[in-house]
Amino acid sequence: xxxxxxxxxxxxxxxxxxxxxxxxxxxxxxxxxxxxxxxxxxxxxxxxxxxxxxxxxxxxxxxxxxxxxxxxxxxxxxxxxxxxxxxxxxxxxxxxxxxxxxxxxxxxxxxxxxxxxxxxxxxxxxxxxxxxxxxxxxxxxxxxxxxxxxxxxxxxxxxxxxxxxxxxxxxxxxxxxxxxxxxxxxxxxxxxxxxxxxxxxxxxxxxxxxxxxxxxxxxxxxxxxxxxxxxxxxxxxxxxxxxxxxxxxxxxxxxxxxxxxxxxxxxxxxxxxxxxxxxxxxxxxxxxxxxxxxxxxxxxxxxxxxxxxxxxxxxxxxxxxxxxxxxxxxxxxxxxxxxxxxxxxxxxxxxxxxxxxxxxxxxxxxxxxxxxxxxxxxxxxxxxxxxxxxxxxxxxxxxxxxxxxxxxxxxxxxxxxxxxxxxxxxxxxxxxxxxxxxxxxxxxxxxxxxxxxxxxxxxxxxxxxxxxxxxxxxxxxxxxxxxxxxxxxxxxxxxxxxxxxxxxxxxxxxxxxxxxxxxxxxxxxxxxxxxxxxxxxxxxxxxxxxxxxxxxxxxxxxxxxxxxxxxxxxxxxxxxxxxxxxxxxxxxxxxxxxxxxxxxxxxxxxxxxxxxxxxxxxxxxxxxxxxxxxxxxxxxxxxxxxxxxxxxxxxxxxxxxxxxxxxxxxxxxxxxxxxxxxxxxxxxxxxxxx
Amino acid sequence: xxxxxxxxxxxxxxxxxxxxxxxxxxxxxxxxxxxxxxxxxxxxxxxxxxxxxxxxxxxxxxxxxxxxxxxxxxxxxxxxxxxxxxxxxxxxxxxxxxxxxxxxxxxxxxxxxxxxxxxxxxxxxxxxxxxxxxxxxxxxxxxxxxxxxxxxxxxxxxxxxxxxxxxxxxxxxxxxxxxxxxxxxxxxxxxxxxxxxxxxxxxxxxxxxxxxxxxxxxxxxxxxxxxxxxxxxxxxxxxxxxxxxxxxxxxxxx
Numbered sequence: 014x015x016x017x018x019x020x021x022x023x024x025x026x027x028x029x030x031x032x033x034x035x036x037x038x039x040x041x042x043x044x045x046x047x048x049x050x051x052x053x054x055x056x057x058x059x060x061x062x063x064x065x066x067x068x069x070x071x072x073x074x075x076x077x078x079x080x081x082x083x084x085x086x087x088x089x090x091x092x093x094x095x096x097x098x099x100x101x102x103x104x105x106x107x108x109x110x111x112x113x114x115x116x117x118x119x120x121x122x123x124x125x126x127x128x129x130x131x132x133x134x135x136x137x138x139x140x141x142x143x144x145x146x147x148x149x150x151x152x153x154x155x156x157x158x159x160x161x162x163x164x165x166x167x168x169x170x171x172x173x174x175x176x177x178x179x180x181x182x183x184x185x186x187x188x189x190x191x192x193x194x195x196x197x198x199x200x201x202x203x204x205x206x207x208x209x210x211x212x213x214x215x216x217x218x219x220x221x222x223x224x225x226x227x228x229x230x231x232x233x234x235x236x237x238x239x240x241x242x243x244x245x246x247x248x249x250x251x252x253x254x255x256x257x258x259x260x261x262x263x264x265x266x267x268x269x270x271x272x273x274x275x276x277x278x279x280x281x282x283x284x285x286x287x288x289x290x291x292x293x294x295x296x297x298x299x300x301x302x303x304x305x306x307x308x309x310x311x312x313x314x315x316x317x318x319x320x321x322x323x324x325x326x327x328x329x330x331x332x333x334x335x336x337x338x339x340x341x342x343x344x345x346x347x348x349x350x351x352x353x354x355x356x357x358x359x360x361x362x363x364x365x366x367x368x369x370x371x372x373x374x375x376x377x378x379x380x381x382x383x384x385x386x387x388x389x390x391x392x393x394x395x396x397x398x399x400x401x402x403x404x405x406x407x408x409x410x411x412x413x414x415x416x417x418x419x420x421x422x423x424x425x426x427x428x429x430x431x432x433x434x435x436x437x438x439x440x441x442x443x444x445x446x447x448x449x450x451x452x453x454x455x456x457x458x459x460x461x462x463x464x465x466x467x468x469x470x471x472x473x474x475x476x477x478x479x480x481x482x483x484x485x486x487x488x489x490x491x492x493x494x495x496x497x498x499x500x501x502x503x504x505x506x507x508x509x510x511x512x513x514x515x516x517x518x519x520x521x522x523x524x525x526x527x528x529x530x531x532x533x534x535x536x537x538x539x540x541x542x543x544x545x546x547x548x549x550x551x552x553x554x555x556x557x558x559x560x561x562x563x564x565x566x567x568x569x570x571x572x573x574x575x576x577x578x579x580x581x582x583x584x585x586x587x588x589x590x591x592x593x594x595x596x597x598x599x600x601x602x603x604x605x606x607x608x609x610x611x612x613x614x615x616x617x618x619x620x621x622x623x624x625x626x627x628x629x630x631x632x633x634x635x636x637x638x639x640x641x642x643x644x645x646x647x648x649x650x651x652x653x654x655x656x657x658x659x660x661x662x663x664x665x666x667x668x669x670x671x672x673x674x675x676x677x678x679x680x681x682x683x684x685x686x687x688x689x690x691x692x693x694x695x696x697x698x699x700x701x702x703x
Numbered sequence: 704x705x706x707x708x709x710x711x712x713x714x715x716x717x718x719x720x721x722x723x724x725x726x727x728x729x730x731x732x733x734x735x736x737x738x739x740x741x742x743x744x745x746x747x748x749x750x751x752x753x754x755x756x757x758x759x760x761x762x763x764x765x766x767x768x769x770x771x772x773x774x775x776x777x778x779x780x781x782x783x784x785x786x787x788x789x790x791x792x793x794x795x796x797x798x799x800x801x802x803x804x805x806x807x808x809x810x811x812x813x814x815x816x817x818x819x820x821x822x823x824x825x826x827x828x829x830x831x832x833x834x835x836x837x838x839x840x841x842x843x844x845x846x847x848x849x850x851x852x853x854x855x856x857x858x859x860x861x862x863x864x865x866x867x868x869x870x871x872x873x874x875x876x877x878x879x880x881x882x883x884x885x886x887x888x889x890x891x892x893x894x895x896x897x898x899x900x901x902x903x904x905x906x907x908x909x910x911x912x913x914x915x916x917x918x919x920x921x922x923x924x925x926x927x928x929x930x931x932x933x934x935x936x937x938x939x940x941x942x943x944x945x946x947x948x949x950x951x952x953x954x955x956x957x
Contacts, residue, residue: 219957222733222802222803223801223802223803223954223957224803224954224957225803225953225954225957228803230803378888461950463949464945464946464949467949564733564734567729567733567734567803567804568726568729568730568733568804569729569804648881648882649882650880651880651882651883651884651885651888652881652882652883652884652919653882653884653919653956653957654884654914654917654919654957655882655883655884655885655886656884656886658884
């Protein structure tokens with residue numbers, strides 16, 4: 014029966030992928046407007062393609078090098094390392110390397126599909142919205158669904174296929190590491206790219222020269238729009254792909270550790286949840302329609318809730334009729350509900366309907382310093398509901414599962430993470446919708462479409478921003494539970510080799526590990542944000558030079574050199590990834606080989622706790638500053654041009670790399686660190702200095 | 704190529720140019736190699752206008768295309784005290800250019816806006832640029848400054864705009880500020896309260912405002928007057944600006 018579920022999983026993955034392909038071609042069949050809209054969209058498409066080409070070239074090199082390392086390392090059979098023996102089996106290394114490459118490839122293909130459709134859908138959504146709001150919305154959402162469905166489809170096909178062929182969840186860990194390694198580079202690179210272009214375009218265009226957003230005279234306008242795609246479509250997609258796979262494989266490893274007659278049953282259970290999640294997402298997407306109220310945000314929320322309900326029913330039926338222990342149902346539901354609740358509580362801190370944003374906007378009248386202090390303080394406070402949610406989910410799922418005789422408590426935590434992420438198909442669809450409508454608005458502006466079209470595109474854009482904020486809260490919380498499960502999986506993998514792990518704060522090695530781990534997320538954040546400022550500085554000089562050397566640009570008689578800004582952003586983003594990548598992969602290995610498995614356990618604990626806190630703080634504070642500025646722009650507290658607005662712009666600019674570069678990349682950082690540790694755990698158990 | 708004459712108000716200057724008004728606005732606002740930049744407000748002057756005070760013919764002779772055929776952008780005919788020496792009948796259209804070079808042309812009208820109750824906020828443009836609050840409507844304010852023989856403060860000609868005060872016009876102490884972007888709002892409130900509590904009809908809020916004129920806060924347009932008469936250049940309402948002049952309006956609301 015379990016084998017059958019693997020085939021069903023592969024079938025569901027193919028179905029999901031098939032629907033994604035059908036939607037892709039449906040989007041391509043939509044009207045892309047006139048020569049001008051096509052020309053503008055062509056600039057963005059070209060810029061995105063050029064970045065992706067460089068990114069994937071760099072990723073190929075990284076993947077090849079890492080796969081060689083993995084092939085060599087895993088050629089040593091370290092199963093009995095605790096007993097002092099180790100055989101050489103090159104086939105094991107080869108299989109692990111193939112799994113790693115497959116994970117990288119699936120993540121890359123999902124990201125590429127998302128980007129490929131986004132850069133065609135943006136212009137079509139802009140043209141669609143010129144007919145009516147619903148048409149523009151439908152094109153953008155279905156294009157977003159291509160990303161969502163392709164992502165879950167490829168992930169489930171990959172995981173099911175590898176487990177079907179090898180029967181070993183540790184090999185699926187290799188698949189997950191491949192996906193995560195690529196996700197880290199795609200997310201951090203995309204985040205650096207998008208904010209470099211955004212900040213440079215705004216600081217010179219809006220502040221110095223006084224030209225509006227998305228004005229075609231701004232040399233960085235195309236890079237800015239390309240950035241929306243590489244950061245928020247490919248980057249965010251890769252991030253959730255990584256959490257999705259990592260949470261599943263962590264739960265599989267913990268299920269495998271249960272042992273006994275139900276070992277296979279509970280090892281495969283996370284894959285079954287993903288499969289049901291695909292079916293729920295496929296149905297849930299059908300519920301996403303703009304109603305008579307004309308509110309796209311409500312349509313997206315309704316789709317998410319519908320998917321959640323459908324998924325819950327399917328899991329309940331599975332547990333009841335499949336003979337699973339009821340604790341796994343409760344763990345799944347705890348994770349699912351916690352994810353949705355955390356996602357929506359994020360809205361409290363970032364929406365202009367609530368106190369944090371309103372107060373930050375109000376105090377902006379007193380200057381940028383107060384704006385920063387208030388926003389930062391609310392960002393810190395925003396940690397509270399998410400951490401409580403994560404704690405409740407952790408305790409609830411642990412103790413419910415612990416009480417059952419069928420599974421372990423820690424398995425319950427792993428399942429709650431999978432439960433949270435199993436509706437990723439729908440979540441990513443809503444998230445990818447955001448940058449598409451953002452681009453649509455930009456194209457409408459650049460192509461000189463009527464103001465009614467721009468106003469309608471604004472309505473779509475606003476819903477996209479909210480969806481983006483909800484997804485961030487959701488993905489950070491999911492990553493937190495995922496890494497907790499991976500943390501447990503790390504211990505299981507080590508102990509399976511006959512080496513006991515004791516992570517006690519009474520051990521100086523563990524304490525040293527905790528400190529080093531706690532240091533990693535802030536250092537990573539600093540590196541990525543400094544990359545943004547360095548690259549933005551260069552781009553600002555370039556934009557100024559273009560305005561200086563070609564006065565016709567501002568006069569509207571000469572075209573700027575968009576290509577140069579696109580090139581600068583891409584080069585800057587990719588060259589900035591070396592140190593952060595080393596931090597993610599190299600530092601845990603260094604700690605592990607030098608200080609040993611206990612210290613590495615402490616390292617992971619430290620990294621997880623500061624990583625989650627920093628990620629929540631940065632994502633929410635950044636979103637809050639952004640919306641406080643937008644609220645002032647609606648005419649409150651003096652509106653555009655007022656002192657409050659100037660302070661709001663400063664807050665927004667500070668928050669940009671918080672929310673779109675460092676914050677969301679931290680999820681991936683802690684996942685990669687946990688995966689590297691779990692993957693290399695057998696080797697670390699065998700060779701360490703202390 | 705026809706030669707135009709423009710009366711710039713920021714700074715006050717009479718300029719001959721081969722550029723059309725929209726092109727001149729862009730040139731004047733976004734600059735060229737000379738790096739002169741910023742908001743521009745100027746009138747187009749009747750090309751037949753001549754005056755002994757200005758060496759117009761000499762300037763027009765110099766206003767010829769460059770060697771490469773491109774139009775001559777500007778020949779300065781005069782600076783300082785220009786407005787007071789140009790008869791209002793020579794003033795044709797008013798052009799408002801945003802900081803990024805979008806230009807809007809406004810036709811004059813003989814009809815003045817209806818006097819309203821409440822307080823008023825004026826941004827003088829020429830000859831000096833203070834921000835002033837007053838109990839007087841635009842016509843009375845103009846008369847006080849230009850025509851009243853009893854006033855100590857008197858100028859031969861003036862150009863000013865009335866800016867929106869929103870609720871502050873009727874309730875300066877408690878009125879909601881709304882989307883008014885003026886800096887130091889408390890000082891503005893105090894000046895308005897003074898008008899209500901003291902026996903003064905005008906009060907200076909800001910001697911030398913550092914920013915330009917926020918076009919989006921203009922209430923009923925610009926006024927230009929001398930001892931002869933007062934002309935009104937009404938700004939179209941927001942709906943019309945959004946529908947017919949979207950690019951300009953978007954820049955103006957930056």
